[in-house]
Structure formats: structure tokens, C-alpha cells
Amino acid sequence: MPFSTVLVANRGEIACRIIRTLKAQGIASVAVYHHEDRNAPHVALADRAVELTGAVPVQAYLDAAQIIAAAQATGAQALHPGYGFLSENAGFAEAVAAAGIVFIGPDAEVIRLMGDKIRSRRFAAEHGVPIAPSVILGDDLEAAMAQARDIGFPLLIKASAGGGGKGMKIVRAEAELADSITTATAEARRYFGDGRVYAERLIERPRHIEVQVLGDGEGRVLHLYDRECSLQRRYQKIVEEAPAPGLPEGLRAEICAAAVRLAGAARYRNAGTVEFILTPQGDFYFLEMNTRLQVEHPVTELILGLDLVALQLRVAGGEGLGLAQEDLKPHGHAIECRICAEEPGRDFRPATGRIGVLRLPAGEGVRFDGGIREGQAVTPAFDSMLAKLVAFGATRDEAAARLAAALDQMVLLGVPTNADYLGRILRHDAFLAGRLHTGFLGDHAGDLAAPAPDAGTAAAVLAAAALAQPDFRNVAFGVPPLHAAIGHWRN
Amino acid sequence: MAYRFNLDGQPVALDIRHRVPRLGLAIDDVVADVTEVPAEGAAFELVVDGRVRRGWRCIVGQDIHVRLDGRSYVVRRTDLDFAEGGGGAAGNDIRSDMPGTTIALHVAVGDAVEEGQRLLTIESMKLQMTIAAHRAGRIAALHVEANATFERGAVLVSLAPAEGE
Amino acid sequence: MGVIRSAIDTGSEEFRQRYAHNRKLVGIFRDRQQAARSDRPARDIERLRKHGKMLPRERLEKLLDPGTPFLELSSLAGNMAYGGEAPGASCITGIGIVSGREVMIHADDASVKGGAWYPLTVKKIVRCLEIALENRLPVVHLCDSAGGFLQLQSEVFPDKHMAGRIFRTQSLLSKAGVKQLALVFGHCTAGGAYIPALSDYNVIVRGTGAVFLAGPPLVKAATGAIVSADDLGGADLHTRTSGTCDYPAATEDEAIAIGREIVGQWERPRKTILERDTPEAPLYDPDELYGIIPDGIKKGYDSREVIARLVDGSRFHEYQPAYGTTLICGYANLWGYRVGILANNGVLFNDSALKGAHFIELCNQNNTPLIFLQNITGYMVGREYEAAGITKDGAKMIMAQACSHVPKFTVMCHASFGAGNYGMCGRAFDGRFLFTWPNHQIGVMGGEQAANTLLEVKLRQLERNGIDPSEDQLRALREETLKAYDDQVSAYYSTSELWDDGILDPVDTRNALGIALSASLNAPFAEPGYGVFRF
Numbered sequence A: 001m002p003f004s005t006v007l008v009a010n011r012g013e014i015a016c017r018i019i020r021t022l023k024a025q026g027i028a029s030v031a032v033y034h035h036e037d038r039n040a041p042h043v044a045l046a047d048r049a050v051e052l053t054g055a056v057p058v059q060a061y062l063d064a065a066q067i068i069a070a071a072q073a074t075g076a077q078a079l080h081p082g083y084g085f086l087s088e089n090a091g092f093a094e095a096v097a098a099a100g101i102v103f104i105g106p107d108a109e110v111i112r113l114m115g116d117k118i119r120s121r122r123f124a125a126e127h128g129v130p131i132a133p134s135v136i137l138g139d140d141l142e143a144a145m146a147q148a149r150d151i152g153f154p155l156l157i158k159a160s161a162g163g164g165g166k167g168m169k170i171v172r173a174e175a176e177l178a179d180s181i182t183t184a185t186a187e188a189r190r191y192f193g194d195g196r197v198y199a200e201r202l203i204e205r206p207r208h209i210e211v212q213v214l215g216d217g218e219g220r221v222l223h224l225y226d227r228e229c230s231l232q233r234r235y236q237k238i239v240e241e242a243p244a245p246g247l248p249e250g251l252r253a254e255i256c257a258a259a260v261r262l263a264g265a266a267r268y269r270n271a272g273t274v275e276f277i278l279t280p281q282g283d284f285y286f287l288e289m290n291t292r293l294q295v296e297h298p299v300t301e302l303i304l305g306l307d308l309v310a311l312q313l314r315v316a317g318g319e320g321l322g323l324a325q326e327d328l329k330p331h332g333h334a335i336e337c338r339i340c341a342e343e344p345g346r347d348f349r350p351a352t353g354r355i356g357v358l359r360l361p362a363g364e365g366v367r368f369d370g371g372i373r374e375g376q377a378v379t380p381a382f383d384s385m386l387a388k389l390v391a392f393g394a395t396r397d398e399a400a401a402r403l404a405a406a407l408d409q410m411v412l413l414g415v416p417t418n419a420d421y422l423g424r425i426l427r428h429d430a431f432l433a434g435r436l437h438t439g440f441l442g443d444h445a446g447d448l449a450a451p452a453p454d455a456g457t458a459a460a461v462l463a464a465a466a467l468a469q470p471d472f473r474n475v476a477f478g479v480p481p482l483h484a485a486i487g488h489w490r491n
Numbered sequence B: 001m002a003y004r005f006n007l008d009g010q011p012v013a014l015d016i017r018h019r020v021p022r023l024g025l026a027i028d029d030v031v032a033d034v035t036e037v038p039a040e041g042a043a044f045e046l047v048v049d050g051r052v053r054r055g056w057r058c059i060v061g062q063d064i065h066v067r068l069d070g071r072s073y074v075v076r077r078t079d080l081d082f083a084e085g086g087g088g089a090a091g092n093d094i095r096s097d098m099p100g101t102t103i104a105l106h107v108a109v110g111d112a113v114e115e116g117q118r119l120l121t122i123e124s125m126k127l128q129m130t131i132a133a134h135r136a137g138r139i140a141a142l143h144v145e146a147n148a149t150f151e152r153g154a155v156l157v158s159l160a161p162a163e164g165e
Numbered sequence C: 001m002g003v004i005r006s007a008i009d010t011g012s013e014e015f016r017q018r019y020a021h022n023r024k025l026v027g028i029f030r031d032r033q034q035a036a037r038s039d040r041p042a043r044d045i046e047r048l049r050k051h052g053k054m055l056p057r058e059r060l061e062k063l064l065d066p067g068t069p070f071l072e073l074s075s076l077a078g079n080m081a082y083g084g085e086a087p088g089a090s091c092i093t094g095i096g097i098v099s100g101r102e103v104m105i106h107a108d109d110a111s112v113k114g115g116a117w118y119p120l121t122v123k124k125i126v127r128c129l130e131i132a133l134e135n136r137l138p139v140v141h142l143c144d145s146a147g148g149f150l151q152l153q154s155e156v157f158p159d160k161h162m163a164g165r166i167f168r169t170q171s172l173l174s175k176a177g178v179k180q181l182a183l184v185f186g187h188c189t190a191g192g193a194y195i196p197a198l199s200d201y202n203v204i205v206r207g208t209g210a211v212f213l214a215g216p217p218l219v220k221a222a223t224g225a226i227v228s229a230d231d232l233g234g235a236d237l238h239t240r241t242s243g244t245c246d247y248p249a250a251t252e253d254e255a256i257a258i259g260r261e262i263v264g265q266w267e268r269p270r271k272t273i274l275e276r277d278t279p280e281a282p283l284y285d286p287d288e289l290y291g292i293i294p295d296g297i298k299k300g301y302d303s304r305e306v307i308a309r310l311v312d313g314s315r316f317h318e319y320q321p322a323y324g325t326t327l328i329c330g331y332a333n334l335w336g337y338r339v340g341i342l343a344n345n346g347v348l349f350n351d352s353a354l355k356g357a358h359f360i361e362l363c364n365q366n367n368t369p370l371i372f373l374q375n376i377t378g379y380m381v382g383r384e385y386e387a388a389g390i391t392k393d394g395a396k397m398i399m400a401q402a403c404s405h406v407p408k409f410t411v412m413c414h415a416s417f418g419a420g421n422y423g424m425c426g427r428a429f430d431g432r433f434l435f436t437w438p439n440h441q442i443g444v445m446g447g448e449q450a451a452n453t454l455l456e457v458k459l460r461q462l463e464r465n466g467i468d469p470s471e472d473q474l475r476a477l478r479e480e481t482l483k484a485y486d487d488q489v490s491a492y493y494s495t496s497e498l499w500d501d502g503i504l505d506p507v508d509t510r511n512a513l514g515i516a517l518s519a520s521l522n523a524p525f526a527e528p529g530y531g532v533f534r535f
Helices: A012-024 A041-045 A057-061 A064-074 A090-098 A108-115 A117-126 A141-151 A174-192 A249-265 A297-304 A308-316 A396-409 A419-426 A455-466 A470-477 A481-486 C013-038 C042-050 C056-063 C119-135 C150-156 C163-175 C190-198 C216-223 C229-233 C235-242 C252-264 C286-292 C303-308 C350-365 C383-387 C390-402 C447-464 C471-489 C491-496 C506-520
Strands: A005-008 A028-034 A048-052 A078-080 A134-136 A155-159 A169-171 A197-201 A207-216 A221-233 A236-242 A269-278 A284-290 A333-340 A357-359 A366-370 A385-393 A411-413 B003-007 B010-018 B023-027 B030-037 B043-048 B051-060 B063-068 B071-077 B093-095 B100-105 B118-124 B127-132 B137-142 B155-159 C069-073 C091-098 C101-108 C139-145 C180-189 C201-205 C210-212 C247-249 C317-319 C327-334 C337-344 C370-376 C408-417 C433-436 C441-443
Touching: A005 A012, A005 A064, A012 A028, A012 A041, A012 A308, A012 A366, A012 A385, A028 A041, A028 A057, A028 A064, A048 A064, A064 A078, A064 A090, A078 A308, A090 A108, A108 A117, A108 A284, A117 A249, A117 A284, A134 A141, A141 A155, A141 A174, A141 A197, A155 A174, A169 A174, A174 A197, A207 A249, A207 A308, A221 A249, A221 A297, A236 A297, A236 A419, A249 A269, A249 A284, A269 A308, A297 A308, A297 A333, A297 A366, A297 A385, A333 A396, A333 A419, A357 B051, A366 A396, A385 A396, A396 A419, A411 B051, A411 B063, A419 B071, A455 B003, A455 B010, A455 B023, A455 B030, A455 B043, A455 B051, A455 B063, A455 B071, A470 C252, A481 C506, B118 B155, C013 C286, C056 C091, C056 C101, C056 C139, C056 C180, C056 C252, C069 C119, C069 C506, C091 C119, C091 C252, C091 C506, C101 C119, C101 C252, C119 C139, C119 C150, C119 C163, C119 C506, C139 C190, C163 C180, C163 C190, C180 C190, C180 C252, C190 C201, C190 C210, C201 C235, C201 C252, C210 C229, C216 C229, C229 C235, C235 C247, C247 C252, C286 C303, C286 C506, C303 C327, C303 C337, C303 C370, C317 C350, C327 C350, C327 C506, C337 C350, C337 C506, C350 C390, C383 C390, C408 C506, C433 C491, C433 C506, C441 C447, C441 C471, C441 C491, C447 C471, C471 C491
Parallel strands: A005 A028, A005 A078, A028 A048, C101 C139, C139 C180, C180 C201, C180 C210, C201 C247, C337 C370, C370 C408, C408 C433, C408 C441
Antiparallel strands: A134 A197, A155 A169, A155 A197, A207 A221, A207 A269, A221 A236, A236 A333, A269 A284, A333 A385, A357 A411, A366 A385, B003 B010, B003 B071, B010 B023, B023 B030, B030 B043, B043 B051, B051 B063, B063 B071, B093 B155, B100 B118, B118 B127, B137 B155, C069 C091, C091 C101, C317 C327, C327 C337
16 A cells, blocks of 8 residues: 555545544554544544644645645645545645645536536536436526526526525526526526526436446446435435446446446546436436535445545555446345434424534444434534435345434434434335435435434423433422322411 | 423423323323432433333433434423513613713614614723623613713613514 | 321212302302402503502512512402502512512502502511411512501501511511512502612612602602602612612512522522421312311311321321320321421310420421311310319410410311310410411301300390380391301401401311421421429
8 A cells, every 4th residue: 555644635434534544554653633622522533633823624625835834844645535524625626736645536627527516517427327318598587598408497597506406496497597597697606706608408307317426547447336325415415336226237337337437538536426317217418527525325335335535545556446347236125324413394494513422332233333422512613414324134124124213323422413304214104115316305305304202202302302401300390298198288 | 380391393291190100291181100210411211101212311401302212302491481581680771870971872762672782882980891682682772971970870761562472 | 198088978968068158158258359459440450560560469470589489468458448449458479489588579569549658558568478487488578569548647657566667577687687679560659669778789770760758749848849659769770879778660560580690699598307207198088178167157067087188198196095085186197297287176175285395396306397286165164174174274275375485387177166265275375387277267256156245235225225126126236246156257358457367268277287387497496494383
């Protein structure tokens, strides 16, 4: 292994997960952190930790210069960006490389290419990867409207430089078109500093299927099979699984081949994910490529018995893939759910608090990827995802049952989370039947809402809550025995 | 007196009806017999109407988080929610406890402010300090300008009367 | 301890008659109590509501811990005074539980004449503070009073046990370390202003609470200045500027919540340790008391039957069961506490007086609190008894009782005439608490006897004036005299004048005594010792 020290430019569960592999490989780990994270688990877990400053905590983790300086100061030969923050920032990848440090990811050029929706789609189309009917809208509104009309309704207007649903508009009829183009352009300019937008055919009830790829940068690319990520709220995934259920094997092979074709054409290096949407009719279209380790990578690891971070390190260290496609034999089924500090009953509003009790679930095939500890404050400073809970099973039903049981068993108290909501998804008939699409959570909102507790349970919960309060305990138990025995009495 | 709580946002009245032979808690007038069994740390064990209930709980701020039978609940005590926040500061006027000079005004007349929001920075006896809103409201008047001096007890800011006053 | 074997036949005609009679008396008592508590002119209630004020009993219920008892004292004080204008003497007093602590509560009643203090209001407040001091009970004052009732100022202001006594006792309470909290809901005017000022802690409600020596009208008269009550002595003035009040509260609810928190941080009393067993309900139903208490003042009953319906398990260890049998003495548990009981079973003779004195001494030696159940027509009279020293034997009993250092409690069960009242710890002997049953009569002698004596005096007056009354005149005079005397000997007159701490429905006696006993243990027992017994 060419690296003796690697800096992890991230925080939370992913930083902890990367450090675990570094430890397993005997590589020294360097964590970076903002003051607010000084007691966070990733700092405790790493061999060394460097404090970053920033007016707001997020800024610290986005400060390329400070992070590179930290890597240099600690003698790190490589830097793992995790996901989010600077992981898909081409300029950062360049700066890291320029500092003589290996950026564990693809070349800046590839990041740049895949980071541009319009260019990446064009690239995909050029290499025979299907893309949804779409067109980049020109600056002239009349002309843009005509272009959009040709795609046909319903359609989506999206920011070229965007992501995460920002600046995205659904247009169902001609009458909404002009307004939607104008607003989307304005929002795109505001959010991304780039006013270019494009129109795309809206696919109703699509599935979100993605393919994990691994490339050596020399044009050799493996696919690590597919993942299903259709269950989303606010355009963000919350339940992912591998393999995608009920996918005809021919179609699965076709999708994986398309992903390999795309990554191969880009001479992709490192782990990446090619995302597709799949129509109910079985057509699939390229959506985007994520040039980094994906949040949901554990489900792939579990069905293949691999450590993706270890593979990333190997590739980045120039040791090649070390695997052939035929070595990859998936077996069983894995499901992950993202545990977020939020209130599903209030439109998934992010929640804050302090983790007062944390009891991790245990059990056959259960994996908990977390970066949280008891006593930790959950603030709006960072993403609301606290941890991931993953379960493996011989079958999908077994994985779902194990994951649901693990969610029941887990105790994470002190901040509202979606854990119970996730449990209801995993037990829902439509989920178990594999009838998944991106509108699933909305369609089943009624079934998935928390049922009112029965009277006995409500009484127990209220009693437990009331008895946690010293003043209530005093009144319940502090009354002199004689008066307690007499009870309510008036003369 | 009766206690008021919100259970996952639903208001519930809770009352102690009796203590002998067991604690009788009336929840919206339905009485449940409760016995507490000693438990370690955040765990709790209750016998409610003869049924054993084991779970976990913790308090974060005003919320009590309870986990029972694989489900988490947020319970909030509401009978101690008062417009003016307990026995502390009250009224519409915000005064200075000492004479001094205003260093900076952070709000303007008409601004909506949250409880605890910074309104002014003042300096008194070589010490700078922040004057914060003692309750949420709207700024009705600023009685000082920047770099103005004022006496002890001077009204610096007035909030518009809270709704319902 | 053996169970008392009751001889009562609940199916007997006598039982049924007595039961009906006493239920009727209790019904009258409850009606009068209900009227005193809640009959108020609609406009007075509206006025309070308009100001966002609660009625005093609403405040009280919010202040008290849920599911706990409240022993109200003297609920019918003043019921036969001022033409009924001051129900309950315009205030509420009693012992309750706040944040787990036993406290004495004094609440002004602004639904009566703005909560103005009548002479009996002052007497009732003074009595409640005396109880607080003697039993070391912290006090919560719920203040809302317009001040002294000016028309009767000579009966409110100047004397030793008038308004000044309230403030003296408040000061002594504080000195003794007995905490006081005042919640100022309304005005505390003139002397009333000293209640929050002399309380160790106080809370004032913004907008309605005010504390001042003179209210706006008096200030205007004195100085010509026109000033609002809030400006003159409101929450902001007193919590920001004068420091007279500690905590401002936005609402009455908030004031109560702050008050509960304050009480909740008070140290718990270090109670006097008393033998205590697990409490047991009486074996015999206390409801049977109605069928035992006689339906006429001249009719008697066996006091053991009453004891059997008050004490734990109806168990009673009788002392000297064969000697001095007109005074029943013995030990029992009340709510688990070991007590000594003295109950009359007829007129007091030499032997019963000596037995009583000896039993009182035993209880003092053993630190056992005493309960007196009065149904006494006096010590035996006549030359034979005087010769045997009935007066000096009665004096022994009085000496032993008066000098007792253990807490004493008295229940006026049926009759209390003559010197028997003294020996059996009447009001003058500073028992910790004294309660009266609705059927009870009290006087220097029995009603008929007194009426005859008074009639004799009047007839002699008429004779001196040369008048010879007709039969009709004689009867009218006789009835009038008897009626006047009856009114004065009734429980209602007693309680109106605060000669007791309130009338009790007999079935409430056990709880009332339990609460009183528990309260008395907050204070250490006094030093034992007696004066000179005449042998």
C-alpha cells in the first residue's frame, strides 16, 4: 500500500466509515474538524485531527486551502473526500493534486464533465447511453417555449448546473410553460450562478436505478451491480437496496453495460455511480453520474462482500482494480435506510436536539454506519442524516425483516428522527411486493403516517415522561404519607 | 392543579388522582394505575394497569423523548409555558441595568424579534454587553441611538404588546 | 389491641331515627357551607372575571397538589354576624399540600365586598397564623383585599388581637424560620400591604396586583395626585424599583406556577418522630356515626361507639376500664399515629377526674398526643361530692391537661356545659385544633337549665316592678329566652365567632384529625412540666 497517512476531508458517519477501513489497512488517519465537532466520533476515531476554522461550521469543511494545508502538515499522501462537501469539486481535486497529494477520486476533468448536467448528458448520448428526450433551452423565451413544446407535456425544467431538485419545475400544460421557464432560469442563476436550463420529458412513476462502477483511469471499468434508490422524500433518497428488486436480468445487464460504457468512455478512475431513471415500460435513461463514494455504497458491499473504500485506496494508489468482472458474484439482498433528524409527520422538517440515549441494534446481518455519540448536539449546522442502518439477508424479505427489527431495537432518543417511519416503510405491503417508484412515499403517505398510540401506550408514554420531571416526581411521591393516603378530600 | 402535555403534538391533560395503593394518573380523565420499578440510567420500567412497560427516555430542553415498544414519542410539558417566561423579565420595555453607552443597534423599529435575539450592544464600565429580547415580539420603539449615553434603568427598547394583552 | 365490640343495632328504630335526624342536620350544614362558599352577587363575579381574576377557590385548587386533601378551617366563620354580609368571614383558611409540603393557606375573598376585612376576618386570619406558628406550618397568602372594613374599624384595628396581630405573627413566623409566600393577585391596601411585605417570598400579577399603603382615592384626597393603582403599586413598580415584591407574573396562572416552584424548593420539615403503624380503616363504618349521635341534647350515647368509628381498625386499648367509668380513656391509632383518647360517658365524678388526670400524665410521659371527645354536662355537684373534693379533683384534671406538652385536639361531639369544658380541653386551653359537630351545643350550663335561670331573673325583675305576667306572657317570655339561649349555644354561633376551627360533618372527623395531627408534628413538643396539683 503506497499510502502511510490519509486525510479524511469529511465528518460524520462517512468519515468514521473511511477511517475504519484505513485502520484495517494499517494506514494512519487524519481527521479534520470544526470547533463545533471537537467531540465528534470521527475526531476521536482518527489517529490525528486538525482543527479547521470557519465562520459557520460547514464553511470549515468547504475550505480547500485549510484542508490541503492540514494534509501537508500531517504528511498525508492522499486525501479521501467522502461524499458531499468538496467531494465533487473539480477545483479542489486539482488543488489537492497540485499540492502533491493524491485525491481519492477521478480526475478533475471528469468531475467537471459529470458535474455539468448538459455536458454529461451530451457525453452519454454520444456514447450510446440513452437519455430522456430533452433540449437545452435558448435564451429567447419564444424559441425556448417552442423547443419545450416539441418534448411534449408533462415535462420538467431543470437547472443545467443544478441538483437536489433546486430550480426544478414540473410543467403539465402549455399555460404554465412561460412562467416556469422564467422562474427556473432566475432560480438557476440565483442558486448556481448559471442561468442555463433544460427541458426534459417528465416520466411518471419512474424508478431510480443506479450502477456502482469502479474504474482504473486507464479505461478499464467494472460494474458492481445495481442499486434501487426510488424511495425519496424532498428529492433525497432514504431507503436504498441492492439488487433492484424484480428487475428482469436482461434489463439489469443492459443498464450495467450502459454504465460501464459511460465510465469507460470517460476513462473513469475510482468508484463512481451512474444514475438512471427507469420507466414503468422498461425504458431507462441516464440521469447523472456521481463521481465519488455514494451514501448508499454499503448495500453493494454487502451483496458482493467487498470494501469499496479499500478498493478506492487501491486504485488511487495505482495498484489497479485487482478484480475482474467475473469475480463479482452478488448474492443475497441488502437494504439500507438513512436515519435523519427530521419529523416525517411535519413534511420531513429537519429537527434539532441532543442525542440523549443511543443503543445500537445488533443482529444477524445488521450493520450500523454512524458517526454519533450520546451527548452530541444535533444542530442545523450540518446535514440532517445521523446514521445509516443496513441489513443483509438471503432474500429481500429477510433483509427487510431484519432491518425493520433492527430499527425497532435501536434507541436513538433526544431528537425526532424518521426511524419509526422507516420501519413502517419496510413493513408496507407495497414495499414488500417491490412496487417501488419515486412517488411511493407520497402515494402511501396515509399508510405511512404514525398511527395514534392506543390508550394504554399513551398512558405509559405520558407517565414515563411525567415521571422524568423532578417537580412532577416531587408531587407524585413527595406528598406526606398520610395526605397521600387520604387523597383528594374536601371538608 | 392539572398538568398539560403535548404527545406528538396532541394536547393531553394529566392529573394525579390518587397515590394509594398505587399512583393513579388520569389522562384526559381516564385513570391508569402506575407503579415505577427501579431501572438504570435512561431506561425506565413501569407497570401500567398491570402491564409491564419497559423503555427509554431522556429530556432535551422542554421535550421529553420516550421510546416504548419500538416507537419514539416526543412529549412536551405545556402548563409551564408562560407568555413572559417564568419569573424573569417581563413587560414591554427593555431597560438597562446600568448606565452606559450604546455601541450598536442590531434591530430597527418594526422588526420581528425572537426571544433571546440580540437587540443592542452597550458598553458600561469598560465592559461591552448585549441587550437581548426577553420575549418574542415586534420592536415598537428604540429609545436610544448609536453612541448615545443613558442612565441606569433607562428604557432602551420597547416591544409592541404581545397578542392577547 | 382489641377491637371495640359495638352494641349498635343498625336495624333498630332508635338508630334509624337518629340517623335521619343527623343526616338532616348535616344537610343543613352542607347547604349553609355551600351558600357561604359560592352564593355571590352575579355582578361581583362578573367584575372579577372582567379583570381576568379567578375566584379564590379556583386559585386554591390550582395551587394545591392534585389528588391531595385540603382541610378547610372555619368555613362558616361569620355566618351569624353582619347580617350574613361576610360569608366565611370573607376569607378562606386551611391546610393543604403544595409541591409536596404541608402548608397553611390564607386566601382573601374578593367576591365579598372586594375582600374587605371584617372583625371576624381578622380573627380568622390571626387564628390561621397562630396555627401556623404553633405547628410550624409554612403559609401561602393569596392576597386580594380592599383593606379593613372602615365602618367597623374599632373592631378591626386597635386591640391586641386585631389586625396588628396578623403582622406581629407574620414577623414571628419568619423569625421562627417558618416560611411565608404571598401571591398578590389583587390589591393589598393599607395594613394588607404588609402581608406581602412581611412574607419571605412574594409574587405579584402584572395589571391586577397592587401593593400600597393608600390606594388611589386616598392618595387623591391626601395629596391631590391622580394616579392609577398599577402606577402606584403595581408589579413593575414593586419588582423593578421598590423591591417590595420579588417576582412579576403575567397572569394568575403564572403566579401560581412560580409560587409552586418556590414552595417546592423549601426544606422539608423535620417532623417530631411519633410511633406509627400502617394505617387501617375503621372496622365499623363511620357513616354509622349518624345513627349513634343522639337526636336530642338530653339523650346520651356510649363514647366507645364513636371511638370505634374514628380509629384504625376500631381497635382501642382501654385504660382503667373498671374505674371512673364516666370518662373513657385509652390508646388507639389514628391514621397510623398512636394517640391517647379521653371521651365522656356521663358526668365527671371524683374517680373519673382523677383517672383523666392520671391518663393525661401517662400520655405526656410517653409523648402521646391527646384527643378529647367532648360530650360533657359538667363535674358532679352536691355536698357529698364537694366534701369528697370534686373541685380539687377537677382542678387536678385541668392542671394536667393545661400543662400538657403533647399536642391536644378536641372534638365537640354533642354537649359541652360548665367546667367539664375546661377539663376536656375547651377552646381556652389552646389545643392545636378544635372542631365541632353540627348537633353540638355549648354553654355555661344546659339550655333548659339556663333558660329557667334567666327566666327566674326576669320574673324577679318584673315582680320588683310590680308586674304580674299572664300565663301567655309567661310562655312568650319563656320561649323568647330559650330561643335566644339556643341560638347562642348552637354550633353555628360557636363557629361564627371562631370559638372553634370549624364545623365538621362527623364522618370527616377521622381525616380532619389525621391532617391536624400530621401538622402538629412539624413543631417539636414543648418541655414537659406541671404546676402544683392540689391533693
